[in-house]
């Protein structure tokens with residue numbers, strides 16, 4: 001029986017897109033014309049930003065400009081990424097950071113691939129049950145306040161990138177951030193993160209209030225100049241001394257003093273011991289395209305590999321875009337991949353994981369064999385799929401950069417929630433992450449993203465908490481650079497990145513449509529398909545329910561993709577309108 005016959009047909013049609021695939025052999029024809037619901041917020045028809053020589057796409061215009069300035073000054077995409085990371089710490093303090101961590105995936109013009117894991121680590125004094133009360137119940141201490149912070153990895157990560165690939169001087173790459181910290185004109189984007197609930201949360205921490213609520217405890221206004229002198233001083237120490245300007249000396253003293261004042265546990269020893277790690281990227285093939293993504297301690301690459309391998313068994317591109325059949329297959333593959341993610345994946349320095357098998361085509365076939373095309377499998381019936389033992393996470397931001405030589409960098413970086421733990425290090429001017437909540441603070445109990453994770457990701461001293469961040473580079477069937485992409489969004493990151501890629505490879509969308517398209521999400525538990533408000537039409541929702549799916553509106557948009565797509569030798573790019581950043585090309 002053909003799948004199509006057992007499903008409801010797709011309905012809604014605001015406008016059909018006539019698109020061609022960018023450099024794909026598997027290019028779908030116009031017959032797979034897509035439709036966005038008529039009520040959907042973002043059009044597919046805008047023209048992408050284009051560039052012949054270089055492209056920087058970030059969530060903030062200032063940061064994108066910093067990156068382009070570096071490229072124009074002769075720096076590579078990796079140089080630009082370092083400068084952008086530091087600039088975002090100033091102009092996007094709710095997510096960009098030096099008090100957090102992240103992941104960089106890169107591919108050089110010569111085809112070399114590499115990734116840096118600069119994820120935070122639990123302090124040495126961390127214990128498995130540190131976030132439980134006397135009755136064994138979860139507290140909010142993994143989310144707010146000093147105990148929520150892991151040892152920051154960003155400065156070490158940028159240093160590693162510079163040591164191996166930098167061409168401009170380190171000082172040249174930190175300097176633009178210092179200028180911004182000396183003062184930048186506040187734009188509307190910055191203020192979106194400072195809604196009344198955030199103002200209340202930050203007000204509980206005097207150094208945070210002093211820095212981000214300078215108008216008598218209220219946020220600055222559009223047009224004000226925001227000056228962050230303590231942050232500028234910290235960045236000058238980083239400029240002049242590299243990692244020692246952060247992990248030892250005055251900055252370290254200020255962090256430890258902040259910990260002592262607020263009941264935290266991070267010590268000089270924790271800071272001195274932090275090192276970012278080079279990792280072998282996860283690579284897999286989808287529709288003839290090589291996909292290069294982040295390995296643990298991020299779950300992104302491995303989980304996306306399992307999803308892609310399962311869906312390779314279906315002719316997704318022949319199914320109507322966002323039709324019931326396609327959404328059912330997505331959800332069924334996501335449930336299975338997230339069940340494995342949540343059970344097996346964790347810090348590779350502590351836990352053996354069946355990574356090779358999880359990312360293999362053979363395993364995906366076994367997983368796919370359990371998918372029914374006529375009925376949703378309840379998540380309760382989907383466990384982790386591999387034998388035990390090895391067989392061999394609100395706010396984050398992503399940026400994508402390509403330079404004139406063809407070097408490509410994808411970076412996703414975070415302090416977890418908006419303004420992380422809400423704790424600003426007094427005198428040092430940066431917010432500390434609340435990444436400890438990405439551990440399974442109580443295995444089997446949901447974290448702030450509703451992820452139900454297992455023992456492998458329990459809190460442990462010196463251990464990295466599992467991430468979902470998925471910075472990704474896609475090559476065309478000839479092995480040439482096709483796409484650089486990634487997003488924030490906690491547990492939804494992996495499915496968002498996958499959908500952006502599938503929109504291009506399976507449905508031939510251009511970069512604007514691929515980013516603007518409404519998204520859905522399933523993460524095994526809770527057993528629900530989420531959709532963005534106005535992102536699914538009622539008939540499709542009913543059809544999914546008829547298959548046994550629970551379908552839930554998120555009530556908000558999901559993700560903030562920053563993507564570059566090479567088309568006909570031209571760099572085309574789009575910054576997700578959901579948060580409002582900027583792609584700048586030249």
Ligand code: DON
Nearest residue numbers: 393394395396467468489490
């Ligand atoms: O590493 C993770 O998976 C989470 N800490 C990411 C958090 C995030 O994306 C929040 N942003 N919207």
